[in-house]
Amino acid sequence: MRPDDWHLTEDVDDFLARAGDFLHSRPTLHTVPLTVTEALRTRGADAYGADAPIFGVLERAGEVRATFFRTPPRRLTLTPLTPEEADSLAAHLANLGHPLPGVNADRDTATSFAEAWQRHTGAMPTLHERERLYRLGTLTPPEPLPEGRGRVAGEDDRELLKLWHREFVTAIGGTPSADISSWADTRIVDERVTLWETPDGTPVSMAGRTPMVAGQIRVAPVYTPAHLRGRGYAGAATVEVSRAALAAGAGEVLLFADLANPTSNGLYQRIGYRPVADFAVYDF
Missing domain, CATH: 3.40.630 (Aminopeptidase)
Known part of the structure; x- marks a missing residue:
């Protein structure tokens, strides 16, 4: 060739x-x-x-x-x-x-x-991460859902989104963008981040989604601060943002999960996501 x-x-x-x-x-x-x-x-x-x-x-x-x-x-x-x-x-x-x-x-x-x-x-080359791409089949909310509700992130959540995005990127070994404000502003305007909040109105997890292209939307990122994990908040937020993607007309709803994290992979499969293909990320 x-x-x-x-x-x-x-x-x-x-x-x-x-x-x-x-x-x-x-x-x-x-x-x-x-x-x-x-x-x-x-x-x-x-x-x-x-x-x-x-x-x-x-x-x-x-x-x-x-x-x-x-x-x-x-x-x-x-x-x-x-x-x-x-x-x-x-x-x-x-x-x-x-x-x-x-x-x-x-x-x-x-x-x-x-x-x-x-x-x-x-x-x-050094293997940085192994990922699995999932596609939503039948959305199946976990039972029971944690107390609280999902809502679309708004202007008042701007600083929280910036903080959580920075923490998310750092947690996966990336380098946060120098312009996190633009990241947050775009998603607030487009209503592309769903927060799960407790009954007293405290946000505890977020799930974002990409714009629809070629009939598909990808859920990303999903993030819960470390001290709030293990309570079902990420699953609840993912269900809510998946519903929003379907309501927006997506024919396919996708997401990636780190294969080193069996908890998230198990969660996504329980709520209806099915494996499509495995991916790998190498550093040089």
């Missing part, structure tokens, strides 16, 4: 003109590139507090076979690749001098690319 089978661009509209139909053809597996490119298309690079993003499309005989994107300083995100395609991309990016902090993709693709990147650059 020739490395020049990969077309690279920094223009999200050019990328979507080439790869939009391909991404929409498998919206479940392509949920991350679909939601990220939609945010970049509508809000620009500020949507992720990133430097200029880079996109890639693998084309052969006029047909799109795969894509990638990266919003620096974050990891490279890939759609499924064969080992040969992963090696071609690794060679291409290495020859262009593109530094990469890591890769995020379905398990086989991530592993193939990590091994190829090591061959071409000498960088040692």
Whole structure:
């Protein structure tokens, strides 16, 4: 395979003109590139507090076979690749001098690319996280739900959302965005965060959702402060935000769970989410 089978661009509209139909053809597996490119298309690079993003499309005989994107300083995100395609991309990016902090993709693709990147650059890959993608079947609220209610986060919750988002990103080993205020403001305006609050009105958990793209919405993030866990609050918030996604017309409601956390994986399956595919995240 020739490395020049990969077309690279920094223009999200050019990328979507080439790869939009391909991404929409498998919206479940392509949920991350679909939601990220939609945010970049509508809000620009500020949507992720990133430097200029880079996109890639693998084309052969006029047909799109795969894509990638990266919003620096974050990891490279890939759609499924064969080992040969992963090696071609690794060679291409290495020859262009593109530094990469890591890769995020379905398990086989991530592993193939990590091994190829090591061959071409000498960088040692380290497995950062294993994730499972789930799709909602029949929503089944837990019985009993904890006391309290769900409500949409509003302007008065702005500082709380900023704090919890920062804590969530830190807890999963990420680096909080320098513009957390924008993250909170966008979700408040779009009514995309649901809080679970106790009967006295104290918020105890949050669950967010992405905008609908290609008929699918992804639940993210789900966060409960450490001292409030084990009381059913995350499950209640996830049920409420899942209902909101369905009410918004989503044909598919998705979420990712860290496979190192059996509690969350068990919870999501009990409320109706079913496994779709496993993903892996490597650091270089």
